[in-house]
Amino acid sequence: MRPLSYSRVADVATAIGTVVADPGSSFLAGGTTEVDLQRIQVARSRRLVDINDLPLRQIEELPGGGVRIGALARMSDAAQSLPIRRRFPMLSQSLFLSASPQLRNMASMGGNLMQRVRCGYFRDVMAPCNKRVPGTGCSALTGVNRGHAVLGTSEHCIATHPSDAAVALVALDAVVLTQGPAGHDQIPMDDFFLLPGNTPEREHPLAHGELVVGIEVPPMPMASTSLYLKVRDRESYEFALASAAVAISLDAGVITDVRLALGGVATKPWRAWRAERVLTGAPATVETFTSAAREELTGAVSHGMNAYKIELATRTIVRALHMVTGDARMVSDDGNPP
Template sequence: MRPLSYARPHDAATAVAMVQRNPDAAFLAGGTTEVDLLRIGVHRHDLLVDINELPYREVEELPGGGLRLGALSRMSDVARDPRVMARFPAVSQALLLGASEQLRNMASIGGNLCQRVRCGYFRDGISPCNKRDPGAGCAAVDGLNRGHAVLGTSPQCIATHPSDLAVALVAFDAVVHVIGPGGSRAIAVDDFYLLPGDAPQREHPLGRGELIVAVDLPGEVIAARSTYVKVRDRQSYEFALVSVAAALTVSGGVVQDVRLALGGVGTKPWRARIAEAELVGAPATRESYERAAVAEMSGAEVREHNAFKVPLAQRTIARVLAAAA
């Protein structure tokens, strides 16, 4: 058995310092991902720094109708917060669809954003995987890749990002707040996720010892009319084949504003900016939604088993936009 130490500091500065000075240390919140990866030997930390005593559990008001989600607030609590349900329904829906009830009661908002990919080759501990062992290769490229990404891929990695919550946050320009040895900083959520490129092992721009403390949702009227739809192999707890977070503002039969993000198809939560640009000023019709969906998916790079995701994504985008309108 691999030796493992555990600490439970009572202030953020101590927690940050403990992880910063030990390259084999990691923060522990709900543990729903971290404990799994330790158990199967994918993560090999020798120190877990439990941050559950830190004061980051609340959902707080921001000026202009926005909300600040504490990084240690639990998925279930945030999903059922009346303010989240009313102002950001897509966020509430994404949280409820993102895990089983038992996991939602434990998993934290910050931990959800940092969860690792669900690629079987990453998690089996023995297959070539550039995320787990940089330079080893990517077994998924020519392997069983039905669930893998078609957007934002590279020859080094085609793993799909698993978070439902992150898709909704990307759609509404959320901001991630972190603290670390160098102080505090804010990161736009779309920049918080890195494309694999030639360094798929680096998934976030976080430095050693940096800790997520909150996520800000800016107050926008359009978000109150948002929705999140998840297409999956089974209705019970399962990861997305395709998911869509969407909101539309229509006036006089014309799209005035739109927010659109995709899950299940990208190596990061995918803001559908091509489709958004196609839609603004276009007629609010099924034909417009279908054209925008085709344009967004035109850059897809498919593999042997996941080509079906392109037409599935196109149909789902058009269906969700029509419903949102």
């Protein structure tokens, strides 16, 4: 049996210092992912530093309409928070559509951002995986890849990022608050998740011992009517095949501002910058929505079994845009205009 040490800390400075002092150590929050990875020998920390006693569970309203979420706030608490439900419904919806009630009661917001990919090859220690063992190859490229990414991929990794909440937070221009050996830092949510490129093993720009202490969502008035649409194989306890977080501001039927991010189809929570450029200043019509969706998927690359995701993502974007503008009837059940 592989030896594993465990310690519990009560303040942030001690937590950081304990992890920094041992290169083989890592933080343990809700543990819903980390414990699984330790059991199957994918994660091989020598020491787990339990941070659940740290005072990082607050959900606070900020001046101007923003909100600050402590890294240890449970997903269920954030989903039910009145300020989040009123000001950022897409975030609340993304959390309610995540995992199961039991997991949401345990999993932390910071841990949700830090969770590893759900690629079966990553979790199979006998299979080549560049993310787990750099330089060994990517089994998913020619293997079973129905659930894998079509955006943001590289020849080294096509694993899909699993978080729903991160998709909403990317669309909301949220910021990750961290504290580490070098002090405090603020990382824009879109920069917090790294594309695989040539270094798929590196998923975040964090230094060893740098701790996520919170998430700050800035004011965004149009987000009060936002939504999160998730398409999956079954209605509950399932990861997204495609999802969209959308907020739109309209003036006389013209889109004056928009935020759009995708999940389930990319190697990171995917900010749909191309689609946003097409939508801004254009009329809120089915033609505009379809053009924007197709433009966003222009750079998509399929690998056999996941080819359907390109069309699925296109239809998910179109349906989400219609739903948030209040005219979902203009879209048929297959995601296309009638």
